[in-house]
Amino acid sequence: MTSGTEQTERSAPGAGRFAGRRIVVTGGSRGLGREVVRLLLAEGAQVATCARSAESLDGLRRSFGASSDLFTRSLDIADPELLEQFVKSAADTFGGLDGVVACAGGARGRGITEATHGDWAATWALNVGHFARLAASATPHLKDSGGGSIVVVSSISGWKPGPQAQYGASKAAQIHMVSSLARELGPHGIRVNAVSPGSMLIPGKRWDRMRQDDPVGYEQFTAEFPGGELVRPEEVADVIAFLLSEQARGVTGVNLPVDRGQNAPTPQGY
Template identity: 70%
Template sequence: MTSTGPDETREAGTGRFRGRRMMVTGGSRGLGEHIVRLLLSEGAKVATCARKQEPLEALRRSISSPEALFAQTLDVSVPELLERFVDDAATALGGLDGVVACAGSARGRGIDEATAQDWSATWEMNVGHAARLVASSAPHLREAGGGPVVVVASISGWKPGPQAQYGAAKAAQIHMVSSLARELAVDGIRVNAVSPGSMLIPGKRWDRMRREDPVAFDRFRAEFPGGDLVQPEEVADVIAFLLSEESRGVTGTNIPVDKGQNAPTPDGY
């Protein structure tokens, strides 16, 4: 089973998010792009951001309702830029009804090689970005009477694998979600995490392995009981559920979307 990229046919959805105002960080490629397209297909107005302008422009050109998309280029690990984006997005959309912290990345190698800067950058891109996104969007969600927040974590947050700095940051995100869900419940704000397994995204690591080293890829597939890696649209569907009214009784939890994956990387452990 292979992924063919975001399914643009989903632009004719059920309309369950019609009139809702959603924000997704890191929405120009990969999982973030799938989330943005799904929300747009269901009638939402969406704000998103990415480091580079061209992928955002390509996204805008490919959708049927470009006026429903607000996009900015920025580095979400820079606090003042992220906070400004949140306020600009809320102004452009007329408020916020839901937020997804999707942007994330890792730096550095193993413990003998990873620098203090690698650890700090990995933390800021994952935990720092998600925390500031929640803090800066909370006032807008309160104005809307509450709303859902979803933090994209990873199975690496509780299934050990290299590198430690990434797993530690993802574990921190999962714990942070459970704490913030209690803190913000009084305001009607729900906070949940989704932890994807290894996703087969065109052009990314596992897709390159599938094409360039099929023997290694087949070994990696053995980590999945069903033999197939996770598809990004499968993760996007769960995130959309957590943003919807159908999940109004769900908060403070972490939902794995990993097809029962064992080790989070081919490097094991």
């Protein structure tokens, strides 16, 4: 595991809902994370983000142009020490933190008889361990700023059963952590919430490939959604931004689904 490359660009914070706000987003180089970073930058925030691939972070920076106030570092979020160093560097660069988003995550392994101990441990580290270490390392900086907001991207798989069990269990743990941390950190002015997306239609990813390669199966899957359409990442990003903002100052300890009313989390259903 290596920390890879790090880059920083600074500019005067712009106008917008997050003008002057300093926010860390893990997993911000693609998919939902990229959309969150884009939205926060557009609304005036200073954003620090990380990903495993230095190349993907370089592409992120190029897409936002030289005026973006963006700090990046390549690292493995499952490495607690590297994650802590990233948070500290972001806070040092920006002069503090006002919010964090645990957007990175994932899963490893197949069904219960096939998944190894390593598969369970890796899935747990990606989702639960990463969220716990991010919250723990950011909390002192949020306290110094007079409070702030922590958001974790969980999943409807955290309470709607679907394959694989190690993924659903780790997402359920994130949701429980939100309730606990909201009580623990509330006295310090820190709000903690979860956003649970449904199946998102992201270009080049699983459901987009299914739409192209298996249109009949995709059409059947859309029946799990009352409106017949999958969730789009920008819809989830809007809700994350709301929870980070002062508009949500009365909201903490909440798991907020953004799933268009989805039933089963996958075409297999349960």
